[in-house]
Amino acid sequence: MTAAGTPKLSVQRLSQRFGATLALSDVNLDIAPGEFVCIVGASGCGKSTLFNAVSGLLPVSTGRVLLDGVDMAGKPGAVGYMLQKDLLLPWRSVLGNITLGAALTRGATAADRRTAADLATRYGLGEYLRHFPRALSGGMRQRVALMRTIAAGRELMLLDEPFGALDSQTRIGMQQWLLQVWRELGRTVLFVTHDVDEAIFLADRVVVMLPKPGRIGWIVPVALARPRDLACLTSAEFVAIKRDILGMLYGATAPARAAAAAPSPAAAPPV
Amino acid sequence: MRSDGVLAGLLRQLALWVVALGLILGAWQLLVSASDIPAYVIPTPASAFAEVHAHWDLMRELTAQTLTETFYGYVAGALTGFLLAVLMAQLPIVSRLLYPALITSQAVPIVAIAAPLVIIFGFGLTPKLIIVAWIVFFPVVVNVLDGLASVDQDQLNLARLLGGTRLRTFLIVRLPACIGPLFSGLKIGASYAVSGAVIGEWTASSRVGLGTFLLSANAQMNTAGVYGAMLLLTGIGIGSFLLVLVAEHLATPWRTHAVVPAWFAGRAEGGGGAEGGGD
Numbered sequence: 001m002t003a004a005g006t007p008k009l010s011v012q013r014l015s016q017r018f019g020a021t022l023a024l025s026d027v028n029l030d031i032a033p034g035e036f037v038c039i040v041g042a043s044g045c046g047k048s049t050l051f052n053a054v055s056g057l058l059p060v061s062t063g064r065v066l067l068d069g070v071d072m073a074g075k076p077g078a079v080g081y082m083l084q085k086d087l088l089l090p091w092r093s094v095l096g097n098i099t100l101g102a103a104l105t106r107g108a109t110a111a112d113r114r115t116a117a118d119l120a121t122r123y124g125l126g127e128y129l130r131h132f133p134r135a136l137s138g139g140m141r142q143r144v145a146l147m148r149t150i151a152a153g154r155e156l157m158l159l160d161e162p163f164g165a166l167d168s169q170t171r172i173g174m175q176q177w178l179l180q181v182w183r184e185l186g187r188t189v190l191f192v193t194h195d196v197d198e199a200i201f202l203a204d205r206v207v208v209m210l211p212k213p214g215r216i217g218w219i220v221p222v223a224l225a226r227p228r229d230l231a232c233l234t235s236a237e238f239v240a241i242k243r244d245i246l247g248m249l250y251g252a253t254a255p256a257r258a259a260a261a262a263p264s265p266a267a268a269p270p271v
Numbered sequence: 272m273r274s275d276g277v278l279a280g281l282l283r284q285l286a287l288w289v290v291a292l293g294l295i296l297g298a299w300q301l302l303v304s305a306s307d308i309p310a311y312v313i314p315t316p317a318s319a320f321a322e323v324h325a326h327w328d329l330m331r332e333l334t335a336q337t338l339t340e341t342f343y344g345y346v347a348g349a350l351t352g353f354l355l356a357v358l359m360a361q362l363p364i365v366s367r368l369l370y371p372a373l374i375t376s377q378a379v380p381i382v383a384i385a386a387p388l389v390i391i392f393g394f395g396l397t398p399k400l401i402i403v404a405w406i407v408f409f410p411v412v413v414n415v416l417d418g419l420a421s422v423d424q425d426q427l428n429l430a431r432l433l434g435g436t437r438l439r440t441f442l443i444v445r446l447p448a449c450i451g452p453l454f455s456g457l458k459i460g461a462s463y464a465v466s467g468a469v470i471g472e473w474t475a476s477s478r479v480g481l482g483t484f485l486l487s488a489n490a491q492m493n494t495a496g497v498y499g500a501m502l503l504l505t506g507i508g509i510g511s512f513l514l515v516l517v518a519e520h521l522a523t524p525w526r527t528h529a530v531v532p533a534w535f536a537g538r539a540e541g542g543g544g545a546e547g548g549g550d
Contacts, residue, residue, distance in 0.1 A: 087429050103443055104433050104434065104440060135529035
């Protein structure tokens with residue numbers, strides 16, 4: 001239904017004020033359908049504000065948030081959403097949590113449950129369908145949370161540091177698992193993280209945000225071949241991108257390979 | 272399909288109660304029989320039980336009367352408290368207006384409320400029910416309100432982002448979140464309820480219950496009778512508490528089970544249509 005070339009998400013001249021503070025200043029970002037974009041930045045750079053504005057939870061001060069070309073600012077319910085906290089309801093089974101979207105809107109049907117069960121089984125949760133979340137490890141709980149997000153059927157998914165609370169071994173497994181889910185289901189992902197390695201490993205493009213006021217500093221394309229495996233984490237290309245991004249975050253050096261974000265609405269380089 | 276481990280855990284908890292109560296009674300028996308306190312000052316628990324046994328027909332009737340007052344008053348108080356809390360959580364204006372009134376209601380000495388209630392409602396069951404409910408509803412209201420207010424804001428944001436309707440979000444996300452606090456309130460209420468029934472009987476009563484019997488036994492220097500009634504009243508209190516404890520266990524299987532038990536499956540997976548009520 002999307003016209004060719006229409007971005008899945010288009011953030012245009014978005015600024016956000018809280019009282020006297022400018023939390024976001026003139027943010028422009030286009031994300032193509034099926035693209036995986038990561039946002040990195042120090043705390044206070046407006047990542048969460050951008051996230052909340054795109055999700056529709058936060059009324060936008062100025063600018064536009066277009067989803068498939070339609071202005072969605074201030075209207076929650078059009079995008080998928082997942083946080084570091086899994087937010088699973090302890091009194092619902094894994095299956096009940098995955099079908100939460102349907103349960104909250106119109107009541108989950110047998111068909112919803114079947115679809116959810118198939119999905120969960122396909123991605124390694126089959127034996128836990130009837131478990132309460134309490135019985136699951138942190139990594140498993142985040143898998144359930146992602147399945148809940150996917151089952152809600154939104155094509156754009158916002159993930160805010162979903163693996164931030166997991167230990168590093170679990171996290172690498174989760175990243176590979178997420179890439180598999182993303183590749184197979186073809187959703188569009190906007191992923192916020194502190195972790196530069198995680199951002200490069202996952203993303204087609206890494207958006208580097210800067211604080212005071214929160215703004216996009218650079219957008220770094222990641223041309224690493226997919227599917228990516230652990231070996232790519234130590235490849236020369238990966239390390240070079242990481243050096244660039246660390247320089248942007250901590251040294252504020254001019255990027256060698258990144259396209260600097262221009263202030264026009266057409267800031268994002270073509271994918 | 273309750274797992275055996277959970278049932279065993281519950282039984283172990285109940286067994287602990289029996290042991291603890293046995294120890295208290297044993298210490299009492301030992302203390303009184305070892306000292307030279309006369310039986311008309313403090314009787315041994317054995318003689319108090321013997322008194323209950325000797326007048327069992329009367330005691331059974333008295334217990335039934337007090338139990339009736341306690342039970343209906345408790346249910347009325349718990350329901351009122353729960354519904355009031357839900358209403359207050361939905362309408363903040365009602366909440367702000369009612370909160371001072373709630374505190375005031377508990378600041379008034381319960382004995383002072385009893386007399387006017389008798390004047391208004393007479394000597395029947397009604398004033399006793401109101402007194403019991405008066406005592407029970409407060410911990411329920413306060414705990415359920417706290418529970419409803421403490422629902423994670425991110426959780427509610429998630430429900431909004433999933434497109435949840437107001438009613439379904441309430442039934443699926445907010446209401447189950449207050450089950451824990453609800454039972455905290457119900458447990459406090461359960462241990463206080465019987466006191467309410469006794470106060471009600473002391474004020475005025477056309478039918479004799481354990482409370483009225485306790486007063487008259489006291490006046491007749493029937494110490495064993497006083498203690499017998501006291502034991503029965505305590506039994507009602509403990510019994511109510513344990514019943515609520517078991518109900519809590521059944522209502523919150525996710526605290527004790529890893530896998531959803533079959534009898535809870537509808538609620539653990541459902542669309543939030545049919546949720547159970549207060550207690």
